Amino acid sequence: MKGLFLFVPAIAILLAGCFDEPTPAYKSVPPETQVYLKDGRIDTFTEDILMRDGKVFVQGSGWTNLSARVSALDAKSINYLNLDRNGLTNVEALTVFTGLKWLRLSGNRLTTLPDLSHAKGLKRVYLRGNLFREIPDTLKLLDGLTDLDVSDNPIESIPEWLVNKKGLENLSFSRTKIKSLPSDLSAWKTLRTLQLGDLRDLSEDEMRRVREALPGTAVVF
Numbered sequence: 001m002k003g004l005f006l007f008v009p010a011i012a013i014l015l016a017g018c019f020d021e022p023t024p025a026y027k028s029v030p031p032e033t034q035v036y037l038k039d040g041r042i043d044t045f046t047e048d049i050l051m052r053d054g055k056v057f058v059q060g061s062g063w064t065n066l067s068a069r070v071s072a073l074d075a076k077s078i079n080y081l082n083l084d085r086n087g088l089t090n091v092e093a094l095t096v097f098t099g100l101k102w103l104r105l106s107g108n109r110l111t112t113l114p115d116l117s118h119a120k121g122l123k124r125v126y127l128r129g130n131l132f133r134e135i136p137d138t139l140k141l142l143d144g145l146t147d148l149d150v151s152d153n154p155i156e157s158i159p160e161w162l163v164n165k166k167g168l169e170n171l172s173f174s175r176t177k178i179k180s181l182p183s184d185l186s187a188w189k190t191l192r193t194l195q196l197g198d199l200r201d202l203s204e205d206e207m208r209r210v211r212e213a214l215p216g217t218a219v220v221f
Contacts, residue, residue, distance in 0.1 A: 039086065137159070
């Protein structure tokens with residue numbers, strides 16, 4: 001967003017539902033590049049909807065409509081895009097957001113993602129509480145991916161590309177249908193956290209194996 005400078009204090013991030021992120025947005029993403037569109041109850045995400053209903057937090061003014069701050073949307077300049085809890089089933093318009101580093105799509109009704117290979121710098125993707133049956137293949141094209149949350153989705157397995165992906169820091173598979181983890185977890189030794197909460201079919205032996213394989217990782221069952 002050219003010419004737009006915003007200050008996002010910690011309290012704003014908490015209100016935005018980012019408290020579950022290992023490093024809050026305000027510490028790692030420039031405030032002038034953050035946009036929120038939440039609780040919109042829309043089916044299809046478009047740039048026009050973001051311009052009409054998107055919000056930014058301005059010190060001294062509180063939550064402000066994006067359209068009141070800029071005359072046109074510069075999609076390439078947005079680093080952080082929060083589309084949580086909108087009931088979305090279609091987010092094809094994400095292909096124009098080439099500057100993304102951080103993407104939140106939790107609490108929607110998504111089953112697929114568009115091609116995200118254009119977003120070369122995308123590191124954090126949050127997909128909690130959707131309808132994904134598989135981890136989207138487009139994520140394997142993100143060389144810099146560090147954080148992925150697919151909890152609360154009917155996912156049954158972890159794809160080979162994710163098993164072999166290096167540089168990951170935080171993964172969450174909580175409340176999915178995953179029954180076991182890959183036999184070789186050596187590529188995941190960079191993980192800081194691995195959330196496996198409420199995986200009912202995970203045996204105690206499997207839990208022990210995972211902890212032994214990842215001694216430097218905070219594993220949560």
